[in-house]
Amino acid sequence: MDMLTYSERPTASVATKPSAIHLMGKVHSVPQERQLRHIWIITGPAGCGKSTVAQFLAKSLNLLYIEGDDFHPQTNVDKMASGIPLTDDDRWDWLETLRNKAVEELEGGADGCIVTCSCLKRRYRDVIRIAGREADGVAVRFVYLAASEELLLRRVRARKDHYMKDDMVHSQFSALEEPDESEDDVVHVDVSGTAVQVQNLTLEKVRHCMDSE
Numbered sequence: 656m657d658m659l660t661y662s663e664r665p666t667a668s669v670a671t672k673p674s675a676i677h678l679m680g681k682v683h684s685v686p687q688e689r690q691l692r693h694i695w696i697i698t699g700p701a702g703c704g705k706s707t708v709a710q711f712l713a714k715s716l717n718l719l720y721i722e723g724d725d726f727h728p729q730t731n732v733d734k735m736a737s738g739i740p741l742t743d744d745d746r747w748d749w750l751e752t753l754r755n756k757a758v759e760e761l762e763g764g765a766d767g768c769i770v771t772c773s774c775l776k777r778r779y780r781d782v783i784r785i786a787g788r789e790a791d792g793v794a795v796r797f798v799y800l801a802a803s804e805e806l807l808l809r810r811v812r813a814r815k816d817h818y819m820k821d822d823m824v825h826s827q828f829s830a831l832e833e834p835d836e837s838e839d840d841v842v843h844v845d846v847s848g849t850a851v852q853v854q855n856l857t858l859e860k861v862r863h864c865m866d867s868e
C-alpha cells in the first residue's frame with residue numbers, strides 16, 4: 656500500500672513555496688502565504704465506505720491518512736464486537752483523541768489529513784470542529800457518506816474479518832443525526848454507486864471545495 660498512513664508519516668513538508676516579485680526593477684524570491692490546510696473527516700454509519708473512500712482520497716491528494724477505528728480503546732472494540740452499541744460516554748475521549756491527533760500532525764508539518772470517524776451526531780462533529788479554532792490556517796471539513804440502512808446491512812454482511820457485524824447497523828442509524836444545511840462545512844456524497852464511482856465522486860467534491868477556499 657503506498658498511501659501515507661499514520662504510522663509511516665513523512666517528515667514535515669516545506670511550509671512555504673517561493674514565488675517571485677518585481678521590486679525596484681529586480682526580481683526577488685519571496686515566500687508565499689501558506690495555503691489553508693484541511694482536516695477532512697470522512698463520516699457516516701458503519702459500512703458506509705469511510706475507509707474505502709479515505710484511503711483513496713489520501714492517496715489521490717497525497718495527504719496523511721488517520722484510521723479512526725485504530726484509536727478506539729479496546730473496551731470500545733470489545734463492546735462493538737459483542738453487539739453492544741457505544742454510548743456518548745464511550746465516544747467522547749475517542750473523538751478528542753482523533754481531533755488532537757489530526758492537529759498534532761498538522762502542527763508537525765503535514766499538509767492536511769484524511770480521518771475516518773463515524774461522527775454520527777452533531778455534537779460529535781462539534782468536538783472535531785474545535786480543531787479549526789485551535790490551529791491557525793486549518794479548516795475542518797466533513798464528508799458525509801449517505802446510504803440507506805438496507806444498503807449498509809448488505810455491505811456489512813458481505814464484509815469479512817471485521818468486528819462490526821450487521822447486528823450493529825440498526826443502532827448506528829438510531830444514533831445518526833444526518834448533517835443538515837446549517838452545517839455548511841459538510842460535503843454530502845451518495846454512496847449507492849460502485850466503490851470506484853463513490854471514490855471519484857467524493858474526490859471531485861473535495862477538490863471543488865478546496866479549490867473554492
Ligand SMILES: Nc1ncnc2c1ncn2[C@@H]1O[C@H](COP(=O)(O)OP(=O)(O)OP(=O)(O)O)[C@@H](O)[C@H]1O
Nearest residue numbers: 701702703704705706707810814819848849850853
Ligand atoms: N460503493 C461501494 N459499493 C460496494 N461495496 C462497497 C462500497 N464501498 C465500500 N464497500 C465495501 O463495503 C464494506 C464496508 O466498507 P468500509 O469498510 O470502507 O466502510 P466503513 O464505513 O469504513 O466501515 P466501518 O465504519 O465499519 O469501519 C467493505 O467490504 C467495502 O469493501
Ligand SMILES: O=C(O)[C@H](O)[C@@H](O)[C@H](O)[C@H](O)CO
Nearest residue numbers: 700701702724741773775819
Ligand atoms: O461511533 C461508533 O459507534 C463507532 O465509531 C463505529 O461507527 C465504529 O467506529 C465503526 O463504524 C466500526 O465499524
